[in-house]
Amino acid sequence: MRLLILGGTVFLGRAVARLARASGHHVTCAARGVSGEPVAGARFVQVDRDHPAGLSALDGERFDAVVDVTRRPSHARHAVAALADRVGHWSYVSTCSVYADNATPGQRADTAKLTVPAPVEVDNPVGEHADFYGPCKVSCEDAVRDGVGPERAFICRAGLIVGPEDPSDRFPYWVARLARGGEVLAPGTPDDRVQLVDVDDLAQWLLYAAENGLAGTFDGMSAALSRSRFLAEVAAGVGRPDPELTWVEQDFLLARDVRPWTGERSLPLWLPLPEYGGFLARDVTDSLAAGLRIRPIAQTAARTLEWIRASPGDVKAGGLEPAQEAEVLREWAARQ
Template sequence: MDLLVLGGTEFVGRAVVKAALERGWKVTVFHRGRHAAPEGARVLTGDRTGGAAGLTALDEGRWDAVVDTWSAAPGAVRDTARMLHGRTGAYAYVSSRSVYGYPTPAPLDESAPVVGADGEDYAAVKRGGEVAAQRVYGDRALLVRAGLILGPDENVGRLPWWLGRIARGGEVLAPGPWELPLQYIDARDLAGWTLDAVAAGLGGAYNVVSPPGHTTMGELLEECVRATGSDAVLRWAPPEVVLGAGIEPWTQLPVWMPPGEDHETMHGGDVGKALGAGLVCRPVRDTVADTWSWLSSLTSPPPHRPDRPPVGLPPELEREALAALGAA
């Protein structure tokens, strides 16, 4: 196939480009030129925030499919979808499970209510991108509603933070319970499924994330210890100890949410539709080990998206929580 990737130089987009090249597909990457595209891709540059003037590099050309990873104002999706209509067979928009209304009890499938598309928060702009793609491509628009995304090239910092912290060793605050189920998708599995889906001509919305309980908080952190070869000792703390120390779930302790409504919404999604369409999720051990190998290969700090706040637990907060745990 002849594929156009809008983005394609960081994390998910990069995984899509690499996977397509490995299949022997022809790949064109359209981006702002801030990061190098994977070797083997044809590169076009432009700025989607600049309206029609920023899209002139796309004035000519035909592609079998487009994969769009845009996550800002949906007008960029609207403009490129309109411009490419009639010159591409399929349009896949990498969206998010954040588009569902909150709270939505598990199991949350694709029929659940979604948020409005008029706001400026992450959920609204992702929903706006979906609407923009559907207005142009109708039922042929593939809406890839990803959940938590991990894996090599991560530029948000969640799994890299845990790996870095555990690599330093010593007592590590491990937010429990150990058996807390997690639902995520390796960026490479997301990429592979998306390419299979556009090749098969699929359209509509799909929750693309691992089945609930694909791994647990305990297994994830133990695999971090294994991958790094660290002497770290995981000190498992009940949620009330973590929260009582004033620690913020998800941001200061990446990935983790205590049991309850937030956790059910994030980690209780129904993925039967994607599984039925061929989704396969690799073991957490592979995701963790490959992410550590990637981090270890870097000669500079890992990438971080400028539109996302830093994640991680300040050392002083960790010490206070560990002290409280020891006194409990």
């Protein structure tokens, strides 16, 4: 198969390229060349999609399949305008941030309500427009469905993507934290839901979709699991089974400026309830029936730890620092 990846030089796109090469496909990665390197064996074509005719370096070429990861509606529109006639299958990597309701667990991709598309003046969900990430991805989805047609378009709404080369501080925090051992601050309650997807599992599903002509709109993530099982699996994967977890109530954490999800002073992957009770608890029965295969989290944790140890400079810092965690644990113990 001749596969074109619009992107393909970082994290998910690179994983798609690597796995496609390993399966013997001919892979072209089209990007500016500023964010990362293509994998060995992939052809690189320099393009700048910020310009309407930015894909002209691909003029005249035909591809069996495209994978696009863009967050910018204009990129998605220009790509389908330039390429849809010369391409077979089209995968667009979207996000579960397209959904309007983050609170209700058990929602499904085919029936869940979406947030509104981005207003025309918003085309790049960064800086002052960072809150428009979901709406921009809705607009990108619409551009792909309209431009490619429903029978050839695979819209894959990824959940939290984790594994080696993760550019975020979220999963790597827990891998490094559990590998360090000792008393671990666990946020919320053991039964809170967690949902994610290994980068290679998602990449493999994108390839499967291209190879098999899978069309439609699906969520790309594992079934939800409890936070206690998530932490136990990560701990097992990093060689520290039976971690010493201290569960600390959400309100106690928020009162001490421990922040949710990502960034400084955060406990990554933790989201306030009930507002986000549905964000990591989607029903993915259809995706699993449509070929998505999910490996044990312990394997993902082991691979991620290997990467953290091999490339510490590439790992984004974030999460509670050890002294901050110890202080919260002391205060929690004193309160008990």
